[in-house]
Amino acid sequence: MATTKSGLTIHTIELDQNGVRxxxxxxxxxxxxxxxxxxxxxxxxxxxxxxxxxxxxxxFGVKIPQEDFLHFPxxxxxxxxxxxALQWHLTFAWMxxxxxxxxxxxxxxxxxxxxxxxxxxxxxxxxxxVRHYFLFKPKPPQLEPYNPLQKLAYxxxxxxxxxxxxxxxxxxxxxxxxWQVKLLGGFGMIRIYHFAAMIGFxxxxxxxxxxxxxxxxxxxxxxxxxxxxxxxxxxxxxxGRG
Amino acid sequence: xxxxxRELLKLTPILAVGALTLPAFREGLLKTGLNWxxxxxxxxxxxxxxxxxxxxxxxxxxxxxxxxxxSDYNPENDLASWxxxxxxxxxxxxxxxxxxxxxxxxxxxxxxxICIEGWDVIGNFGGAxxxxxxxxxxxDPAARFVEVSCLDDYYSSYDIASCLHPQTLLGWEMYGQxxxxxxxxxxxxxxxxxxGYKSAKYIYSIRVSNxxxxxxxxxxxxxxxxxxxx
Numbered sequence: 001m002a003t004t005k006s007g008l009t010i011h012t013i014e015l016d017q018n019g020v021r022x023x024x025x026x027x028x029x030x031x032x033x034x035x036x037x038x039x040x041x042x043x044x045x046x047x048x049x050x051x052x053x054x055x056x057x058x059x060f061g062v063k064i065p066q067e068d069f070l071h072f073p074x075x076x077x078x079x080x081x082x083x084x085a086l087q088w089h090l091t092f093a094w095m096x097x098x099x100x101x102x103x104x105x106x107x108x109x110x111x112x113x114x115x116x117x118x119x120x121x122x123x124x125x126x127x128x129x130v131r132h133y134f135l136f137k138p139k140p141p142q143l144e145p146y147n148p149l150q151k152l153a154y155x156x157x158x159x160x161x162x163x164x165x166x167x168x169x170x171x172x173x174x175x176x177x178x179w180q181v182k183l184l185g186g187f188g189m190i191r192i193y194h195f196a197a198m199i200g201f202x203x204x205x206x207x208x209x210x211x212x213x214x215x216x217x218x219x220x221x222x223x224x225x226x227x228x229x230x231x232x233x234x235x236x237x238x239x240g241r242g
Numbered sequence: 243x244x245x246x247x248r249e250l251l252k253l254t255p256i257l258a259v260g261a262l263t264l265p266a267f268r269e270g271l272l273k274t275g276l277n278w279x280x281x282x283x284x285x286x287x288x289x290x291x292x293x294x295x296x297x298x299x300x301x302x303x304x305x306x307x308x309x310x311x312x313s314d315y316n317p318e319n320d321l322a323s324w325x326x327x328x329x330x331x332x333x334x335x336x337x338x339x340x341x342x343x344x345x346x347x348x349x350x351x352x353x354x355x356i357c358i359e360g361w362d363v364i365g366n367f368g369g370a371x372x373x374x375x376x377x378x379x380x381x382d383p384a385a386r387f388v389e390v391s392c393l394d395d396y397y398s399s400y401d402i403a404s405c406l407h408p409q410t411l412l413g414w415e416m417y418g419q420x421x422x423x424x425x426x427x428x429x430x431x432x433x434x435x436x437x438g439y440k441s442a443k444y445i446y447s448i449r450v451s452n453x454x455x456x457x458x459x460x461x462x463x464x465x466x467x468x469x470x471x472x
Binding site for chain 2: 033037038040041045053054056057059062063064081082083084086087088090091092094172173174175176178179181182186187188191221224225226
């Protein structure tokens with residue numbers, strides 16, 4: 001039978017061999033999974049093509065005299081040259097914007113933003129999770145699919161997405177959005193913000209992948225199929241159900 | 243819960259990435275993306291909206307105005323015999339001298355010059371509005387495109403709306419001085435509503451047309467955006 005908890009659909013089924021009850025929670029709707037993987041691809045493409053674009057003027061200063069800030073090795077770059085990289089970057093920018101807006105609208109309309117977005121009163125839960133992960137202290141009890149540190153990471157990532165899209169839009173149309181460009185400190189400053197948004201994403205990815213790896217395949221599969229078997233946030237409370 | 247469906251779902255991201263490695267799919271996708279980008283830039287463009295202008299204190303000194311010529315062409319020997327050839331959908335085709343062009347009202351402006359590479363400078367440009375010149379030569383209002391050819395073999399083409407923009411100049415001055423050899427003497431385009439590679443230097447021919455040829459621009463033919471609108 002199906003029940004709902006924390007905005008998730010939960011199915012309890014019985015295994016036939018030894019009669020052990022199993023809980024299956026539908027963690028991710030098809031829309032979340034679809035936008036997640038498209039965004040993952042878009043972010044990889046945009047980071048790599050972005051580094052190729054940056055290589056055409058690898059500086060945050062003036063053109064004359066040019067002082068290079070960073071050079072990225074060829075294997076990190078996509079698109080072969082500036083023109084090719086821009087084609088990749090803009091093609092996937094539209095896709096990223098579309099999937100990003102779709103995802104955020106879905107969070108708002110479905111009410112699932114409560115699972116993902118860290119609310120101000122949940123901030124105090126972040127530090128105990130940091131202690132757990134980095135200082136190997138005991139794990140605070142978890143009653144929701146995502147812990148506060150996780151929510152902070154997801155919330156920040158959505159924020160990086162918003163910054164990346166807005167600054168990207170301004171870099172694409174600086175003459176049409178002249179006063180917005182001026183407000184943010186000019187074309188050169190906006191390149192810095194755009195670059196910073198990429199660093200934000202890049203700082204999220206290793207932690208995200210490490211956590212997925214540490215928590216096993218069930219997490220990974222749930223982003224593919226939508227379902228997770230016996231999620232730990234339900235095991236305490238699901239007895240007596242079904 | 244259908245297991246085969248689940249197994250299939252697990253493969254979808256790999257399939258999506260795999261599809262990008264197929265040249266036909268990838269090239270089709272990127273071409274669509276480029277067209278979409280150009281159309282979006284066209285939608286953001288407004289014939290009335292002006293690019294930001296600056297005070298003379300904000301100008302980048304001319305020594306720091308980058309020179310991104312794609313060849314080492316020097317126009318000095320061609321200046322004496324230079325004329326601008328005008329052809330296509332115009333009432334008065336022919337060759338126009340610099341003196342004739344300079345009879346048009348002169349406009350000077352301090353505007354940004356933004357390069358596709360990612361740098362921007364503020365430059366001072368002086369010349370006639372391209373729209374005034376098109377009127378002078380009697381360009382057909384139904385024309386859709388303007389194609390230019392340059393003495394250094396550079397070439398580009400433009401949508402007519404951007405050519406009629408009040409800040410699009412047929413320029414013969416930078417920083418109050420006649421164009422130098424490096425900056426495109428004797429005549430260049432300057433379009434603050436487009437990326438720098440659209441501001442062609444050393445132009446000697448303008449063709450007003452309704453259809454674009456196969457060759458749309460030196461960089462555009464290699465993969466830069468044709469529209470180039472900012």
